[in-house]
Amino acid sequence: MPENTAPESAEPAAASAPEPDRLTAELIRSAALFTRTAGRIAGGGYSSIAWRVLADLDRDGAARAAELAALQRVAQPSMTSLVHRLEGEGWIARNPDPADGRAALAGITLAGIRALAEFRAAAAARFAATLAEFSDADRAALGRAAELLTRLARDSEDPRPPR
């Protein structure tokens, strides 16, 4: 049953953008539920933030702890402890920053790349069946939404004061 009518439909009802407040509420609700579901994938007990950090390091190269903390919207000590755990797993390696003796650069290791790939495969397997039922337009909407959600998260001001 094709439930994707052409966007040129005379009726802008459900397919058009809802009012912003309701849209925000629905986004929070659906994103949180989806995140919870995804978090229950195998993953060896690690929560999603570990995979996000590994993905960032894989995509953008080595980074410093404070930088990762800001990117992931967690406090610096939280990231410190996560970085240590990941180092303990052998998934990242920390080297002193040659340009700054205080800092350490965390980079993903081969084992980390492998672990990330396994997690992604498990996640893909988990959702593949449902995803395959969606139309191309729906999958495109999801892809676009992924970009937009990232921008919403990154662009919105963190209400907490610097101190």
Place this chain on the structure above:
Amino acid sequence: MPENTAPESAEPAAASAPEPDRLTAELIRSAALFTRTAGRIAGGGYSSIAWRVLADLDRDGAARAAELAALQRVAQPSMTSLVHRLEGEGWIARNPDPADGRAALAGITLAGIRALAEFRAAAAARFAATLAEFSDADRAALGRAAELLTRLARDSEDPRPPR
């Protein structure tokens, strides 16, 4: 700078659906980051699951604890403790199910409705500025994505065995 080209563009590059595995990875990444960001909204110390439960009760009426647990993909004891906390806040009320002496029906209270509205207003305020910069098409994509993410979460099988 309009970054939404017509879908009929000759180049299906970024606007079309990415391959499913990569799409899944990006969805998890962006949804988790967005959820984290949203979770840091005022909210009086409650994490997003509390608001999801209140939203469900507000939308669908009273429900039993096990039902809420299944909907939110948490274990039954986790929901029991959440329900107790919410009851302590005065946001939900529990009444014995007249049809089943073991069960209790949790329903949202007026105070709960008010608290939910406040949270939603805070969330909307947090993201309103960025959301306003998006095109209508992008907002529509987000609205559609919210539905699809919910379906992805609800339809995918929980890999954990019943016991």
Place this chain on the structure above:
DNA sequence: ACGAACTGCATAGACAAGCTATGTAAATCG
């Protein structure tokens, strides 16, 4: 060039929220 102020990470301690395993009381079934 040297002490003050700043910066980046680490540590300590508290707490929230999840899970598994198990218990208790009500309902249902043979």
Place this chain on the structure above:
DNA sequence: CGATTTACATAGCTTGTCTATGCAGTTCGT
């Protein structure tokens, strides 16, 4: 009417987060 099943509660543990604070390395002003 006893055995099983069902629905919620309790116990104990683990993880992940936070704030507050400490320490070593860097930067800057005079």
